[in-house]
Amino acid sequence: NAGVTQTPKFRILKIGQSMTLQCAQDMNHNYMYWYRQDPGMGLKLIYYSVGAGITDKGEVPNGYNVSRSTTEDFPLRLELAAPSQTSVYFCASSSPYRIYGYTFGSGTRLTVV
Amino acid sequence: GQQVMQIPQYQHVQEGEDFTTYCNSSTTLSNIQWYKQRPGGHPVFLIQLVKSGEVKKQKRLTFQFGEAKKNSSLHITATQTTDVGTYFCAGLEMNTGFQKLVFGTGTRLLVSP
Secondary structure (H helix, E strand, O other): OOOEEEEOOEEEEOOOOOEEEEEEEOOOOOEEEEEEEOOOOOEEEEEEEEEOOEEEEOOOOOOEEEOOOOOOEOOEEEOOOOHHHOEEEEEEEEOOOHHHOOEEOOOEEEEEO | OOOEEEEOOEEEEEOOOOEEEEEEEOOOEEEEEEEEEOOOOOEEEEEEEOOOOOEEEEOOEEEEEOOOOOEEEEEEOOOOHHHOEEEEEEEEEOOOOOOOOEEOOOEEEEEEO
């Protein structure tokens, strides 16, 4: 039982490049989330999904896109990377049973230069 | 929209001293969760509080949910160096159709031996 797995762990992008951050969970959780965390700051919700085929915007969705074709996978796409997207990205998942909280992946540290 | 503030932003204590972080929401919450993030790590779920005035303990950690369900606190008794990290509260707004947590700004704790 691996929990939430994120790849890659680190990435350096040049301005204007694109990339996909991968997230997979093996807990059969319906709900999945993408957050970004800037240095010394809290967590900002980018996108979330309540199940396969259903996604919605969080508070900072601009510059990002998501898809959810399966229960397990929730990739985050960055198009035309900008320095403002330099951050640590966390994927999380949760079950309908709120008592267990969110399970976070180990994060992807992205630098845009 | 809902805002969740935490104070203090940062606290540095000597090992053995107590520590408290406070969480305040602009709206009434249906529940509140607490997470710990070690330096360089990812947030890890600690506990959830649901009832007005609820108090829960985990060894040296005491969590409290306010009577009005708009504030919460985390108290650590006799801190240890292993308590170092950032503590986040996260609230679920009342009458929200989907469990989308709003994370607080976090309190960073440093413990000196």
